[in-house]
Amino acid sequence: MASASAFTFKRPSVIPGFGITLGFALFYLSLIVLIPLSSTFLKSTELGWDGFWQTVTHPRVVASYRVSFGASLAAAAVNLFAGLLVAWVLVRYRFPGKRLIDALVDLPFALPTAVAGISLTALYAGNGWIGQYLEPLGLKVAFTPVGITVALIFIGLPFVVRSVQPVLQELEPELEEAAASLGASRFTTFRRVILPSLMPALLTGFALAFARGLGEYGSVIFIAGNMPMISEITPLLIITKLEQYDYAGATAIAVAMLLISFVLLLLINLLQWWSRKRHTE
């Protein structure tokens, strides 16, 4: 913004409707999102600092952070590789059914989480299509933290694919040609030329998948088994506390989660800004 407009709120424009559209947007945003969200922070002050701290550091709650963080991190890491692979194959190669696969990648966005939850549980239970082959190998998936990770892999995949795909599509072939003509092997070109340009998008996808995994509820609770200290996720603890009418306790955990989410949101915004900057340079 130029210094001339330093004291104006809005740059003048002939396009009408600014006041009413912004007014309505702010009103609706406050009513639906901002005021209700701030109620969590106000409610959590009821406990006082000590009560708040005791609630959010209770061993059972800490165990749930471990489960939620561990499973989300593991799932996001799997998706980092799988997402890159799927995006790569979709952008670079031709094969029958490619458009169908491309459309199918968004299934986790479109499929209600409860449906994903019961379906994955049916697949990975001891007598399920996949579970019956894994169980004899000593690998129990359903009703363990591994099952939570599987559900979060499902939920997180499109985040990585859809972050990487457009960047990969617009990567200039000249760079790869230059690397190859300078004698780099295909693998070296990939590692030293392609991967660095994909890095911001990959990290963005990773962070998005991770953030979504932390808060995910519907797809996880069916397959998790929900055993306290072992396979209980943090969002479920909020529900448990609510069912015991412990509103302040539920809110304290919610506030802890919200703070983590906001930090992640900030991080994602920074990553996207970095990605855009890099892309336009």
Added chain:
Amino acid sequence: MSSKHSLVLTEAPWLRVVLITLALTFVALFLLLPLAAVITEALRNGVEAYWEAIVEPDALAAIRLTLTAAAIAVPLNLVFGVCAAWAIAKHDFRGKNLLVTLIDLPFAVSPVISGLIYVLMFGMQGWLGPWLAEHDIKIVFAVPGIVLATIFVTFPFVARELIPVMQEQGTEEEEAALTLGANGWQTFWRVTLPNIKWGLLYGVILCNARAMGEFGAVSVVSGHIRGQTNTLPLHVEILYNEYNFVAAFATASLLALLALVTLAVKSFVEWRAAQQAAAARNAEPPASVGSLA
């Protein structure tokens, strides 16, 4: 585009086959199988049992409530999305980036918390709870709470699709229309809307899919009263927890069908939008030459 790559530089054929196979295996394992499992489990006891589970009164009530919640949430968020995008994309003002971030906020919040906030506002122990009870208004553990939670979780969809589309469009066409004497409403209706219709439809489809499929947030504010405050996803959960697997998966298959329709329409919209963009690109050079002459 891909042909250019394959001519110049690519991986060895065997590696390509390996990578494609790996990617397809992953997609089949994690995306196709869950879909197939829903349908198989739903039809386990034959078509008749399937049909019975769907036309059962509680299931029909759940379908009705799901449609009602979406029918309220989607239009409201549509109006909000258009207003927000108009203010943000067509005007320059301070704090714009902050506003864009705030609009995305519901995506960063766990669904469970999205439900919790309305319990804190309108529940018996909540701020407005006592007042609401006095006036015999029920919001939480009733239909209004379900609608509110649905609005919250689908809040950003339309706005976040429209903002980039409208930003890319710029303001020149609107300014031209206004100079030619069109009023604001005519300008929006005749100039802006045709330009953004695919982006708008895209946002509405995603918004609708989430509105009908939301589970966590709705689960917190619903009283889980059969036939009254159960949406389709909640109905699936209840049936599943009662070990009524065939009925649970039959109900779930309706939602899976919704997801497939969503994906199909979404692909169609993407295809049409790409076509429109290509047509615009092709039309541009002669137009600019004309204006120069």
